[in-house]
Amino acid sequence: MSSISFSGLLNSVFSFPILGYGASFLKDSVISVMRTGPVPKHVALIMDGNRTYAQRMNLPLRDGHNAGAESLVSVLDVCFRLGVHHVTIYAFSIENFNRSQEEIDTLFEILRDKLELLSLESSSFAQLNKIKIKIIGDKALIPEDILKDLEDVEERTKNSTSPRVLNVCFPYTSRDEITHSIREIATKAQAGEIQDIKNNIDLKLLHDSLYMGEEAPPLDLLIRTSGHTRLSDFMLWQCNENCTIEFVKTLWPDFKFLGITSLILKWMYYKTLQLDDEENDQGSTERKIVKNILQDLPHPPNIVSVTERG
Amino acid sequence: MSESSTIKHPGNTVRSRNIITVFNSILRNLFSSPPDSDKEYKSATNEIFYLLNRAILLSIFFFLAVYKNIQYLFRRMGSRISTLAYYPSKTPQLIREDVSKLSKIPKRVSCILDLRDDEDENGGVDGLISDISELTAWSISAGIPNLTIYEFNGTVTDYLPTLRRYIKKNLSIYFGTDAIPIFSIWVPHENIIIYSTDESQTVHPSSPPPHQVDLKITILSRVDGKPTIVELTKTMSELALNLELSVKDITTELIDEELVTLVGHEPDLLLSFGPSLDLQDYPPWHIRLSEIYWEPDNMYVDYAVFLRALQKYSNCKIKLGK
Known part of the structure; x- marks a missing residue:
């Protein structure tokens, strides 16, 4: 509870014009400082805690989700300004279809409205920042009217020239994604497109056939808010190797500038040290590698046996 | 290494x-x-x-x-302090007493262990084996029926007889030599299952277990993760090519079924004993809803950590998409 009142206090302090200006100047400087270090290329977010937030603040559910959307915009802004290329968000899980129809409809509507708000006009966030929006997941499960709007959103932003991509996972589960990849490969094999099944099906092909495909860089940082230490079927394939997973207690609507920058800063700190280690290691392994000690030895003297003298 | x-x-x-x-x-x-x-x-x-x-x-x-x-x-x-304060002195009764206070315990626990350098404290294969035998004893004492050990290289699969001997020795310290609990060790990748009761032969998983088993141990390594899914894709593609399997029938349920037979079930609780969370290419299919527990800067397989993980699990709510 204390974090809510604290951030609420901060927000009201910064709503004074001068302080607000100061704060945005401060934020800009933090970002330009952080840009000088190694920045994660791909960040994934599980935005958990909208409903708990609404309950705690005595708000209707819809306002909780709205507050979450606001949080998302500020987090996206920080990420893209820092130089993150791909941001992937878990908007709706296939398991979420277990919720009440009313909430599903609300969620779909909010998602559509927010994505349109992000991308509709030329002054909108996505178009201004040249962000490509991609829908990741089993599109067959989306109701037709919503799907059409979402495809419009994808269409409008697909010509962006910058590397910035927002992957919206909707409706998505990682197991479904892996299944999809296997099915794609089997379809290709059946059609005779893969010649030598034994040799040509490998980890890379399976990875490239995932919804996200080969263009997405490897995942560097996965963040889940509101304290659950589970992955809930999100990006299991991508996050289990060379990826920092952070579980934070903050509820998603309270997760703003400070939350995201501190996690990325922490990631950068360790990355800097790791890169430095790797540089040093390479130097030392070059020195260590000796191919075959036995063969490199000089010739021994002639071998002469006492009993087998020829 | x-x-x-x-x-x-x-x-x-x-x-x-x-x-x-x-x-x-x-x-x-x-x-x-x-x-x-x-x-x-x-x-x-x-x-x-x-x-x-x-x-x-x-x-x-x-x-x-x-x-x-x-x-x-x-x-x-x-x-260090909590280890000193909590140590159950290898007494199953104390461990059971700790666990009895909890509202629920997991059916399947999986632990990610590291193979440390030989010269490190508790390092090398010996260290790994002694960690596994401790975890076995704690699990049996706590009443957990399934334990999975994940070690990246799968080093311990080459030492199964030694592992069995060590676990039995350790269990006899906990439970006495008269009635040592029965356990089985399953290595899915090698298709081997051994029981603590038969000293000599290895039995194939298809044959029925000889006794009531108190703890089923599964040993996994990185080959059980993504490489197994690749193999499965190859098999399914071949079947599809020979028209023995319709592509439409490749569903999440079918793959889950196959992977359960090939690798085992998804654990309820995934425990990492490293200083920070590193999944080390753990089988991706099997971490869907697992509760993940680790302690920052912890380095040892420690009973206090094990117990805190169980406490955390007993407090977590399970909600599927809700």
């Missing part, structure tokens, strides 16, 4: 680092040329701004390093 270098670990898991090496590398970074400043920082003013910002960043890292080290000291001290 050479094999484990084939996997890249996330940055925050780099181990054995002291404050001096950290300062060293920060300083080196300060004086080294910026990595990718080719086009953006052309003009001289921009260059100066860049250097200034970089200096600020590195000084933040400097304070972070000090803070992390102090935090590390406190955490190590805390965990």
